[in-house]
Amino acid sequence: MESGRNLKLTIAYDGTAYNGWQVQPNGTTIQAQLENVAAKFSGVRRRLAGSGRTDAGVHAWGQVASWPYAGTLPGPRIQAAFNSLLPKDIVVRRVEDVSADFHARKSARAKTYLYIIDNGLVANPLLRNHAWHIRQPLDLNALRRAAEFLLGEHDFNSFKAADGETATSTRTLIQARWLKRGPYLMFFVKGNGFLKNMVRIMVGTLIDFGRGKYPPAQMADIIKAGERTAAGITAPARGLILRSVDY
Amino acid sequence: MESGRNLKLTIAYDGTAYNGWQVQPNGTTIQAQLENVAAKFSGVRRRLAGSGRTDAGVHAWGQVASWPYAGTLPGPRIQAAFNSLLPKDIVVRRVEDVSADFHARKSARAKTYLYIIDNGLVANPLLRNHAWHIRQPLDLNALRRAAEFLLGEHDFNSFKAADGETATSTRTLIQARWLKRGPYLMFFVKGNGFLKNMVRIMVGTLIDFGRGKYPPAQMADIIKAGERTAAGITAPARGLILRSVDY
Numbered sequence: 409m410e411s412g413r414n415l416k417l418t419i420a421y422d423g424t425a426y427n428g429w430q431v432q433p434n435g436t437t438i439q440a441q442l443e444n445v446a447a448k449f450s451g452v453r454r455r456l457a458g459s460g461r462t463d464a465g466v467h468a469w470g471q472v473a474s475w476p477y478a479g480t481l482p483g484p485r486i487q488a489a490f491n492s493l494l495p496k497d498i499v500v501r502r503v504e505d506v507s508a509d510f511h512a513r514k515s516a517r518a519k520t521y522l523y524i525i526d527n528g529l530v531a532n533p534l535l536r537n538h539a540w541h542i543r544q545p546l547d548l549n550a551l552r553r554a555a556e557f558l559l560g561e562h563d564f565n566s567f568k569a570a571d572g573e574t575a576t577s578t579r580t581l582i583q584a585r586w587l588k589r590g591p592y593l594m595f596f597v598k599g600n601g602f603l604k605n606m607v608r609i610m611v612g613t614l615i616d617f618g619r620g621k622y623p624p625a626q627m628a629d630i631i632k633a634g635e636r637t638a639a640g641i642t643a644p645a646r647g648l649i650l651r652s653v654d655y
Numbered sequence: 656m657e658s659g660r661n662l663k664l665t666i667a668y669d670g671t672a673y674n675g676w677q678v679q680p681n682g683t684t685i686q687a688q689l690e691n692v693a694a695k696f697s698g699v700r701r702r703l704a705g706s707g708r709t710d711a712g713v714h715a716w717g718q719v720a721s722w723p724y725a726g727t728l729p730g731p732r733i734q735a736a737f738n739s740l741l742p743k744d745i746v747v748r749r750v751e752d753v754s755a756d757f758h759a760r761k762s763a764r765a766k767t768y769l770y771i772i773d774n775g776l777v778a779n780p781l782l783r784n785h786a787w788h789i790r791q792p793l794d795l796n797a798l799r800r801a802a803e804f805l806l807g808e809h810d811f812n813s814f815k816a817a818d819g820e821t822a823t824s825t826r827t828l829i830q831a832r833w834l835k836r837g838p839y840l841m842f843f844v845k846g847n848g849f850l851k852n853m854v855r856i857m858v859g860t861l862i863d864f865g866r867g868k869y870p871p872a873q874m875a876d877i878i879k880a881g882e883r884t885a886a887g888i889t890a891p892a893r894g895l896i897l898r899s900v901d902y
Contacts, residue, residue, distance in 0.1 A: 422780045467781060497780045533669045533744045534714060534896075538781055649781075 412478030414510055415486065417442075417456070418502040419471045424537040424646070425497060428464040429471070438462075438498060442473065445493040449486075450479055459512045459519065459653045463605070465645035467538065470501075470520075470652035474512040510655070518582070518654040520598040521607045524647045525615075528591035539592070540611075540647035546618030548588050553624035554617035555584040555595070557631065558610065564603055565634045567613070569642070572604030579603065584610075593618075596651075605642050613640035659725030661757055662733065664689075664703070665749040666718040671784040671893070672744060675711040676718070685709075688745055689720065689737070696736040697726055706759045706766065706900045710852070712892030714785065717748075717767075717899035721759040757902070765829070765901040767845040768854045771894050772862075775838035786839070787858075787894035793865030795835050800871035801864035802831040802842070804878065805857065811850055812881040814860070816889070819851030826850065831857075843898070852889050860887035 419442070427435030431443070439458060447453040456475045462468060481489070483503040490500040509515075524539040526532055531541035558581050565577040583598035595614070597607055613630060616622055630638045666689070674682030678690070686705060694700040703722045709715060728736070730750040737747040756762075771786040773779055778788035805828050812824040830845035842861070844854055860877060863869055877885045 420777070420780050422783070469779070469781075491777070496778075496783050499777050499780050501777050530667070530738070530746050530748050531743075532716070533667050533746050534716075534785055536669070536743050 412476060414506050414508050415475045415477050415483075416502075416504045416506040416510060416512070417473045417475060417490075417500055418504075419473060420469045420499045420501050421467060421471065422497040422537070423462060423465050423467045426464065428466070429458050429460075429462040435464075438471075439473075441494060441498055442490070442500075445490055446475060446477075448493060449489040450477060452478065457512045459516050459650075460602075462648075462650055463608075463645045465537075466648045466650070467646075468650040469522075471650050472512045472516070472653045472655075474506070474510055512653070515655050516601075516653050518598055518600050519602060520583070520596065520651040520654075521602070522649045522651050523595040523597070523607060523611045523643065524649070525593040525595070525611075526591060527593050532591075535592075537646050538649075540644050542615065544619060546593060546615065547620060548586060548593065548618075550620065550624060551586045551593070551595075551614055551618045554614055554622075554627045555586060557624065557627035558584045558597075562631050563634060564606060564631070566630055566636060566639045567606045567609040568603040568636065569605035569609070570636055574603060577603055579606075607648060608643045608645065609636075609639050609641075611643035611647070615643070616640045659723060661753050661755050662722045662724050662730075663749075663751045663753040663757060663759070664720045664722060664737075664747055665751075666720060667716045667746045667748055668714060668718065669744040669784070670709060670712050670714045673711065675713070676705050676707075676709040682711075685718075685745060686720075688741060689747075692737055692740040693722060693724075695740060696733075697724060699725065704759045706763050706897075707849075709895075709897055710855075710892045712784075713895045713897070714893075715897040718897050719759045719763070719900045719902075721753070721757055759900070762902050763848075763900050765845055765847050766849060767830070767843065767898040767901075768849070769896045769898050770842040770844070770854060770858045770890065771896070772840040772842070772858075773838060774840050779838075782839075784893050785896075787891050789862065791866060793840060793862065794867060795833060795840065795865075797867065797871060798833045798840070798842075798861055798865040801861055801869075801874045802833060804871070804874035805831045805844075809878050810881060811853060811878070813877055813883060813886045814853045814856040815850040815883065816852035816856070817883055821850060824850055826853075854895060855890040855892065856883075856886050856888075858890035858894070862890070863887045 487503045526539040526541040561580040581599040734750045773786040773788040808827040828846040
């Protein structure tokens with residue numbers, strides 16, 4: 409049995425400069441940055457387990473990781489150590505001691521994502537890395553009505569990247585809500601789990617409804633088809649933010 | 656007399672990567688980027704006059720520039736030419752034909768700035784270049800009461816950078832308003848003109864009130880002092896956005 413403590417880290421990051429969450433042979437990743445810093449101040453290199461991967465360019469406000477730590481520093485001191493050593497685009501928001509059986513991925517019960525669309529006539533340059541700019545005005549009502557069909561338990565195979573591997577593609581969505589603030593459209597989606605690229609493919613598909621390409625009820629057919637080709641494009645990574653993970 | 660048209664450009668930019676608005680011998684500036692692009696598609700190099708300088712790192716949503724143009728392209732085509740050639744952190748939002756006597760700086764009647772403070776316990780990494788992070792909770796009521804003393808016509812010499820040169824330091828403020836949205840404090844300030852660093856020094860001073868260092872009425876004394884040393888620090892450039900210029 410591993411001696412020491414099990415820590416839950418809540419992490420925010422701007423994913424623009426990174427090759428995604430997960431450690432990779434090439435390119436800098438957020439997980440690698442965190443593990444390097446953790447090794448530096450704890451003196452031991454140990455794997456930090458995230459709640460799930462985020463793609464290159466995807467951001468987070470509430471990513472969660474679990475990390476075995478054998479030291480005696482209290483949580484706030486550990487947080488301060490991380491934040492003084494991390495680059496400014498990664499921030500540890502909270503450090504909590506949790507029970508030994510807590511695992512950031514396996515213990516997760518739900519996740520909430522936010523996708524931001526800049527629907528202004530011209531792109532706001534301050535949001536160029538944090539939103540998808542779509543010049544054509546989208547119909548908020550159509551976006552909302554189409555999104556309602558996503559709620560509940562479905563086989564979401566139509567919204568899974570072709571190379572995504574999972575035993576089952578059935579998931580339950582408990583929120584799929586659009587808000588509009590000025591020219592910005594924000595899609596909040598919460599579910600018990602998400603397939604590879606699922607939120608980005610949902611947004612790329614919903615946009616077709618917002619453009620008036622399909623009537624809202626067509627969303628039911630797209631879900632039923634069960635094939636990636638039935639859905640729309642994969643929305644750009646830059647508009648996506650992992651908001652929170654529930655345990 | 657100059658032949659051709661006089662154009663009014665409304666420009667948004669993320670100032671993070673630039674050495675400010677104004678053309679300089681060293682470093683890339685926003686004005687230089689715009690003039691280079693304008694020379695490229697118009698075939699003639701001409702000075703583009705901004706409504707005023709913005710410092711290195713300061714942003715804009717509604718900077719205005721006037722530019723003499725001898726060509727025949729309609730406004731929307733000129734806008735498209737700019738935006739296809741400019742880097743993604745500078746966007747031309749509008750191009751309008753204006754009368755020959757319009758000058759972006761001399762014709763300006765008022766300007767509105769926004770300053771964003773991230774007052775969360777940890778900095779939001781998505782806002783690290785667009786807000787000033789202050790961890791200590793600020794008293795919104797104290798910020799608002801102190802700001803009210805800035806309204807109206809005053810000699811704002813206390814809020815002028817030591818090297819700022821102007822005939823008179825008397826200006827009139829017609830708005831000085833704080834809004835709070837979640838952990839974010841937003842200061843909207845509108846006036847008939849601003850001295851060098853004036854908004855940033857005002858914010859640096861207001862923060863002292865938000866921290867409870869002075870009672871709100873002390874702001875009247877700071878204004879009356881008429882000396883830079885009476886005011887607070889100069890807030891960082893990154894939180895400042897030139898919102899609009901009125902003509």
